[in-house]
């Protein structure tokens with residue numbers, strides 16, 4: 484598909500400068516273990532530097548496919564899947580993913596070692612690269628099930644879960660958690676949690692750099708009201724230099740990643756990656772491959788091809804187009820583009836030409852501007 488605009492040379496230069504800066508500064512091991520083979524197929528680093536956060540109702544397999552089209556290297560995460568859903572629900576659908584998604588991690592929600600071990604085994608058999616335990620979700624429903632962030636108060640129990648999962652699988656078993664919960668806000672509390680869980684063999688922790696407040700805040704508020712405190716994650720890494728500590732929360736730029744990589748082993752990006760998948764392309768270019776170039780139109784065209792295949796296989800168009808809504812935000816014609824893409828009558832007809840018409844709104848506006 485033709486390109487309708489090119490990025491400014493100044494932006495390109497800045498990006499290249501920050502890329503060089505990042506490579507100089509850190510993560511040499513990850514960079515060294517990553518290489519393009521002569522056939523240009525990607526060999527993934529053992530420890531990816533950039534990870535896309537698990538996001539309920541957002542990072543389904545279609546979203547992950549879109550994000551993979553933007554970046555060949557970022558590790559993707561599923562939405563949280565509870566052990567109950569996996570053991571008694573539609574297992575095949577819940578664990579489904581496209582081979583192109585590698586490296587991809589499944590996030591589990593649970594608190595029983597045996598159930599988590601069984602689910603970890605299912606995930607490993609399905610081919611996931613990593614299984615992650617959710618110890619960061621503050622929602623009241625999750626709390627009622629005694630899973631998520633409230634488990635930070637039970638480090639021994641989390642350690643038992645990790646030990647059982649590690650026993651069951653050969654893939655990486657990791658934890659995503661917060662800095663603390665409610666008034667348990669000290670380094671001592673965090674260190675006890677991390678040390679106890681690490682003792683059970685967990686070597687990788689994704690730290691959402693804020694407290695979880697378990698009473699009175701919605702999950703969305705819990706992602707913005709408690710302040711971000713990166714310095715606490717950086718200090719944690721200093722106290723546990725042998726663990727892989729990754730920073731999550733509020734990272735939304737190449738520079739933000741560059742800053743973090745001075746202090747920690749990698750980053751996890753949530754909302755910014757969802758709303759702007761091209762950030763992942765920029766990061767891949769800055770960190771790993773200077774020649775990597777993807778723009779919104781190319782991304783759109785490749786994803787449109789995917790939707791055509793999926794529609795033929797019986798997937799509802801609506802479940803795929805929703806991830807495209809923000810792709811052209813701020814560009815002329817974006818409102819019309821979104822309108823066409825959200826046309827419920829056409830979506831119900833499952834007709835993939837809808838995508839062609841939607842992107843046509845942008846073309847028309849852009850050509851009228853030119």
Ligand SMILES: Cc1cc2nc3c(=O)[nH]c(=O)nc-3n(C[C@H](O)[C@H](O)[C@H](O)COP(=O)(O)O)c2cc1C
Nearest residue numbers: 536537538539562563617691732733734752753754
């Ligand atoms: C819509 C949405 C759903 C989320 N669902 C999950 C989830 O299933 N598991 C989890 O550990 N975190 C979940 N999170 C939290 C993110 O993984 C991440 O920790 C948080 O958004 C902070 O990172 P960010 O500022 O880069 O978005 C969710 C966040 C959003 C926006």
